[in-house]
Amino acid sequence: MSIPRLMLTAALLGLSPAAFAQGQPPREVPARSLPVPGDVSPQVQRLIAAPLRTGWNTPPTTPEGWRQLAETGAAATRQALPGLKDRLKVDVEPGEMGGVKVFRVTPKEIRPENRNRLLIHIHGGCYVLNPGEAGLPEAIFMAGFGGYRVISVDYRMPPEAYFPAALDDVLAVWKAALRDNDPKRMAVFGSSAGGALTLEMVLRAKAEGLPLPAAIAPGTPMSDVTGVGDSFQTNALVDNVLVAVDGFCHAATQFYAKGHDLKDPLLSPIHGDVTGFPPTILTTGTRDLLLSNTVRMHRKLRNAGVEAALQVFEGQSHAHYYRDDTAPESREAFSEIAGFFDKHLAK
Known part of the structure; x- marks a missing residue:
């Protein structure tokens, strides 16, 4: 910032230029209640009004504890899958690509332009x-709302495998897909850790x-x-999914990284060279809590x-857009991504 601009900015904030340049103490925000927005659908209102995630600040401390946490959550998700597949009219078939477990998610009616x-x-x-x-809901949303064939990667996770096992598996599937498909007709997407792995896969492939995919969609990466x-900071204890920077997701990432430098672009892709990346659509x-992760990545691209x-x-909050398939916002989010892919993928 130039000296004149710095002085003007400081004056507008009521600060001396020297104090402004040196930084100020953090702003103190009084405690307040946040009403549920009235201009969103009833389904999203219910998501927003839900309590903070159980156990967000008490992550497991042992490998077996992490395994049990994953299985408990997976059991609940598996119970909801039959209804989700039925409502969105998709079929799911397990398989393998490049030595990695995958699921083929196919809409009962593939749109003609997507064949x-x-x-x-x-x-x-995380x-x-x-x-x-349990990793299939987002893939089912995309297949159902977008009319695309989807391969969902069931990558290895701790405590069976640590960094970079997940990325290795994703890249193995990408290489296998390249053997039978034109990269100009393929896109990669995922949310949260899946959004990060989408970005990391492109860094590794580059x-x-x-060959790189024709487009990517890293959601709230x-x-x-x-x-x-x-x-x-601003969304701490406001996001009811991830909740806080020092919550379970950070502990999970450290568990996966197993001592590896968290600044490595293959863990924090914001630090990577994104020159030449394919067209990208991000969602938040x-x-x-990862609003800044998303907008900073958008600006970097x-x-x-x-x-x-x-x-x-x-x-x-974090990835609410694929929590309820009946919410109009969910259809809107995936229709937007599908349209972006349609613009960039060859027919």
């Missing part, structure tokens, strides 16, 4: 949650000289796991000359 297209899905869960079929980002919400779109949903 030669394929999407690769990478599930979220690198430790949603094993097996480094190895592999864990693009900086070092805790940097304004919304880690105003109450998302834009500054590198990459076509990048950003959709932000009112009132939503």
